[in-house]
Amino acid sequence: MHLELDGRRIHSGIKQGTNLALFPASISVEGEFDVAPNFDYTVVFLDPIVASDAGCHFNRPLIAFGNEDLQRGLSVLCREARNADSLYGLFAEGWAMQALALLARVDGSQPATIRQCGGLAPGSLRRVIDYIEADLSRPFTIKGLAQVAGVSPRHFMRAFRESAGQTPLRFVYGLRLERAKEFLLDPRRTATEVALDCGFSHAQHFSTAFKKATGVTPSDFRRAATR
Known part of the structure; x- marks a missing residue:
């Protein structure tokens, strides 16, 4: 893949089993993927606000990696999205939390303490x-x-x-x-x-x-x- 992320150029190889990328939703992405006709590659954009609410800091992309649990969960999420109902948000939120936990582990850090807001009146x-x-x-x-x-x-x-x-x-x-x-x-x-x-x-x-x-x-x- 050949990408520009907020103006920064990135070139990366893609192998079977490392065909997932996570980007902050606010990032600007331009480029191209050069892949075989039958090769699947998944790109997911996560809202940084969701990450912040979960006590995580997600401000840099994670490119060309693989995780079987995330891929299985993503398959379920995509299936639910085809007939999305009032519970679809739960599936999406659950997958996002799993991805954020993985990101924290990859970074070698634990999620930050959530800032207390006093709760609802x-x-x-x-x-x-x-x-x-x-x-x-x-x-x-x-x-x-x-x-x-x-x-x-x-x-x-x-x-x-x-x-x-x-x-x-x-x-x-x-x-x-x-x-x-x-x-x-x-x-x-x-x-x-x-x-x-x-x-x-x-x-x-x-x-x-x-x-x-x-x-x-x-x-x-x-x-x-x-x-």
Whole structure:
């Protein structure tokens, strides 16, 4: 590959197994890749703000490297992206966190301590939670939840994590699963109805997510709970 990164020229060979590159999203990239017709090369841009919120510093590219775990996770992420729903952000966030952890290890450093921001004001946090719980079937975005809290999206991400101990999207995911458990206790509700009412795109997606989180399928959970 022959690249110019923010005006700096880089020439690098590409081998099978080292066909992944990570760039800060703010970097300017120009150049070309000279590869065989059947060779796959993946380029990923990570938002430096996401890295900063995770306590990592990502300001330089990592080119022509390989990691089987990241590649497998990226395949899953790409598959999810084809039918992206309200949970897609969780998959993307999880992959990004894994990549950032790898970057910290490659640099020989540990993630920096996250700067404390004081969390959300109790009233703002309660308002956000009430808004989410009012209708879990709808999609949620960081921008929309930040508007409910009355703060900027960037501040909301940091403050919510400090207040709730997890990211907003993971919090929503947890609420959906808990609400699904409640709905499964009602024999009048079908699995599809439970899935849609809890914000999952379809019954199969719900079943897969539920089993991954609880170790049992929704039908097995229902049978065990109604014995």
